[in-house]
Amino acid sequence: MQEVEIPRQLQFGSLRIQPAVVLAPMAGVTDTVFRRFIRHLSGCGLIMTEFTSSHGIVANHASASPKARRTPFNYLYYEPDEHPIVAQLFGADPNVLADAARVVEDLGFDGVDMNFGCPVKKVVKCNGGSGLLRDLPAVEQILKTIRSAVKIPFTCKFRTGWDDRSIVVAQMGRIAEDCGLQGVSLHGRTRQQGYAGKSNWDRIAELKQAVRIPVVGNGDVFSPEDCVRMFRHTGCDGVMIGRAASSNPWIFQQIQQYLETGSYDQPSERQRCQLLRDYYRTLLEDSGKISGSPLGKMKQFATYFTRGMANGAQLRKSVHRSASTEQVLDCVETHFREHVAMAA
Numbered sequence: 001m002q003e004v005e006i007p008r009q010l011q012f013g014s015l016r017i018q019p020a021v022v023l024a025p026m027a028g029v030t031d032t033v034f035r036r037f038i039r040h041l042s043g044c045g046l047i048m049t050e051f052t053s054s055h056g057i058v059a060n061h062a063s064a065s066p067k068a069r070r071t072p073f074n075y076l077y078y079e080p081d082e083h084p085i086v087a088q089l090f091g092a093d094p095n096v097l098a099d100a101a102r103v104v105e106d107l108g109f110d111g112v113d114m115n116f117g118c119p120v121k122k123v124v125k126c127n128g129g130s131g132l133l134r135d136l137p138a139v140e141q142i143l144k145t146i147r148s149a150v151k152i153p154f155t156c157k158f159r160t161g162w163d164d165r166s167i168v169v170a171q172m173g174r175i176a177e178d179c180g181l182q183g184v185s186l187h188g189r190t191r192q193q194g195y196a197g198k199s200n201w202d203r204i205a206e207l208k209q210a211v212r213i214p215v216v217g218n219g220d221v222f223s224p225e226d227c228v229r230m231f232r233h234t235g236c237d238g239v240m241i242g243r244a245a246s247s248n249p250w251i252f253q254q255i256q257q258y259l260e261t262g263s264y265d266q267p268s269e270r271q272r273c274q275l276l277r278d279y280y281r282t283l284l285e286d287s288g289k290i291s292g293s294p295l296g297k298m299k300q301f302a303t304y305f306t307r308g309m310a311n312g313a314q315l316r317k318s319v320h321r322s323a324s325t326e327q328v329l330d331c332v333e334t335h336f337r338e339h340v341a342m343a344a
């Protein structure tokens, strides 16, 4: 295999992303609290919001008072220390999407991204997400309309096609480029695959060959070694990481360390537990800035953050049995006392 130099930065138009590693948008996961943890752990060049309904944004904006308009509804809430940050939209109506993109621009986001990857039935049924991969003229219309509505960098994220018989990687890339987008991200699975099988990195390499705008590769990067393999295998300009970040938020910093030194540290038990504690405290302080119940989020993140933790299964169980947020905090304090402080 030809030796490929690992890019140190990625550029979406005027937006410089350094390092060239991106946090994937994840509905129910990448809210402002989680994103700020990722930002402060360092090593992540760009963070993205959860995908957000263009209809929801427009309806919310139309009904809000002028003052409230400057305070985005939860999915678009972000804090100044999250920059650079891109908001991701979904929908199928070009004019509504363009209006939503204007709201995103007015809110000060560094870029806007269009979702052509979501496989969820509810979204696909309304022709959104990966449903649009079956209608490339509609994709073109959407991209043109959004592009002419805003000045901020505009990108899109897609899957390889609806199914194995309808791969549209190169076509999607060329449409995006011809419509004036500043970059594309590809998750190397079809819609039909869901999360089964593997992300096909050959498709990412194919996209890179098909376009001149930057290509971000995505799918199945679970370690710094995987990240380097993806850069080398595909020649991509950036790598996007989703699920691995939710179970190992240190992955971005580990990648940076690996690229600089050839090795990387694993978080200690104390750091792991401290992260969970801090996350829960911030979640409670900032519960008004996110969607969903704090208790539900605490249980969800107990599943992610206790992976690989000593006695993690026990902690996970006790968090899941908790009936209140106070009880969850007690579980973590007990765990800290019994398994972390004692071991120090």
Ligand SMILES: Cc1cc2nc3c(=O)[nH]c(=O)nc-3n(C[C@H](O)[C@H](O)[C@H](O)COP(=O)(O)O)c2cc1C
Residues within 6 Å of the ligand: 024, 025, 026, 027, 028, 029, 050, 051, 088, 115, 117, 118, 157, 187, 218, 219, 220, 221, 240, 241, 242, 243, 244
């Ligand atoms: C819980 C969850 C929510 C997701 N939500 C979104 C989303 O809102 N927008 C999007 O483009 N992709 C979404 N994805 C897909 C990821 O961005 C990413 O493409 C996929 O997980 C593959 O990358 P990975 O192997 O690094 O996880 C989601 C994935 C997960 C697991």
